[in-house]
Amino acid sequence: MFKMHTLLCAIFLILQLSPPMPVISSPSGARHYKSIFSFGDSLADTGNGPVIFERFSIFNRVTRPPYGSTFFGRPSGRDCDDRIIIDFIAENLGLPYVPATQVHNGSFHQGANFAVAAATTLDADFYHGRDIPGAPSMFPLNTSLGVQLEWFESMKPYLCRTGRECKEFFGSSLFFVGEFGVNDYHFSFQKKTVQEVRSFVPDIVATISMAIERLITKHAARSLVVPGVIPSGCSPPILTKFADGSPAAYDSKTGCLKAYNELGMHHNSLLQAELAKLQAKYRNVKIIYADYFGPVMDMVESPHKFG
Numbered sequence: 001m002f003k004m005h006t007l008l009c010a011i012f013l014i015l016q017l018s019p020p021m022p023v024i025s026s027p028s029g030a031r032h033y034k035s036i037f038s039f040g041d042s043l044a045d046t047g048n049g050p051v052i053f054e055r056f057s058i059f060n061r062v063t064r065p066p067y068g069s070t071f072f073g074r075p076s077g078r079d080c081d082d083r084i085i086i087d088f089i090a091e092n093l094g095l096p097y098v099p100a101t102q103v104h105n106g107s108f109h110q111g112a113n114f115a116v117a118a119a120t121t122l123d124a125d126f127y128h129g130r131d132i133p134g135a136p137s138m139f140p141l142n143t144s145l146g147v148q149l150e151w152f153e154s155m156k157p158y159l160c161r162t163g164r165e166c167k168e169f170f171g172s173s174l175f176f177v178g179e180f181g182v183n184d185y186h187f188s189f190q191k192k193t194v195q196e197v198r199s200f201v202p203d204i205v206a207t208i209s210m211a212i213e214r215l216i217t218k219h220a221a222r223s224l225v226v227p228g229v230i231p232s233g234c235s236p237p238i239l240t241k242f243a244d245g246s247p248a249a250y251d252s253k254t255g256c257l258k259a260y261n262e263l264g265m266h267h268n269s270l271l272q273a274e275l276a277k278l279q280a281k282y283r284n285v286k287i288i289y290a291d292y293f294g295p296v297m298d299m300v301e302s303p304h305k306f307g
């Protein structure tokens with residue numbers, strides 16, 4: 001269920017960063033950021049998943065071909081056979097592909113990727129305490145947003161020393177927080193109705209918001225990109241796992257499951273409202289919402305536009 005983003009591998013082309021971020025689209029390709037720090041799940045994971053899954057003896061199909069056949073020439077640990085969004089952003093900023101922290105043996109001064117496939121926003125205990133997704137699943141693993149932030153904080157002494165040096169370094173770094181949420185909802189759907197899962201949304205958005213605030217106030221982040229969730233109701237895993245006998249459950253135009261997409265829209269609208277609040281509070285910081293929902297809907301509604 002965390003292998004959701006096959007259809008997202010290539011959405012970078014139409015990814016709308018809103019409001020527009022001039023530094024990312026700089027035609028000269030000039031480098032404005034020293035580094036990228038990334039937190040998230042399979043939509044942002046550049047190789048941590050296989051290493052973490054291995055520790056739990058969980059088979060991860062991204063370690064086998066055809067993953068990596070389109071671009072890297074070998075499975076790269078990405079849940080995609082080409083590059084993912086963060087790779088294209090790194091390319092555009094003239095930075096190396098953001099190295100996965102569980103894999104890379106070398107410097108993280110030009111970026112560190114803490115994202116892990118299947119990661120949740122809320123801590124794993126929250127779900128296991130409610131028997132979600134239900135035994136014998138080991139998911140969610142201990143790789144939540146909070147855990148990824150702890151990994152970042154443990155790495156910090158190796159990245160910069162004095163307060164001033166850290167402020168300068170992180171102030172000129174780009175922070176990617178997300179996408180988070182998709183896995184929280186997907187694990188929950190196995191035990192809860194969409195309506196019940198909806199009650200988790202405010203906590204999930206609040207947790208993302210606290211993480212952003214921690215990066216700003218404790219670590220001097222000045223530029224943050226915060227993606228919303230994708231329309232899960234159009235994703236093959238949801239469509240197969242939660243197939244509904246009633247035609248009314250489906251959008252007649254797209255064939256997507258309406259309730260799951262509505263949940264995603266609800267998440268995205270609460271998230272955007274929260275980001276607007278944070279932006280008003282921290283005026284010298286740039287907080288950018290990245291819409292992952294609209295571009296995927298566009299692909300679903302007008303596949304002919306994409307070949």
Ligand SMILES: *[C@@H]1O[C@H](CO)[C@@H](O)[C@H](O)[C@H]1NC(C)=O
Nearest residue numbers: 101102103104105106107108
């Ligand atoms: C990591 O790099 C160092 C220095 O380049 C090397 O000595 C060490 O063997 C490497 N470790 C692994 C696990 O590859």
Ligand SMILES: *[C@@H]1O[C@H](CO)[C@@H](O)[C@H](O)[C@H]1NC(C)=O
Nearest residue numbers: 124142143146147148150151
């Ligand atoms: C989860 O990971 C964090 C950070 O690595 C660690 O401090 C914590 O003990 C772990 N929790 C469990 C239950 O393994």
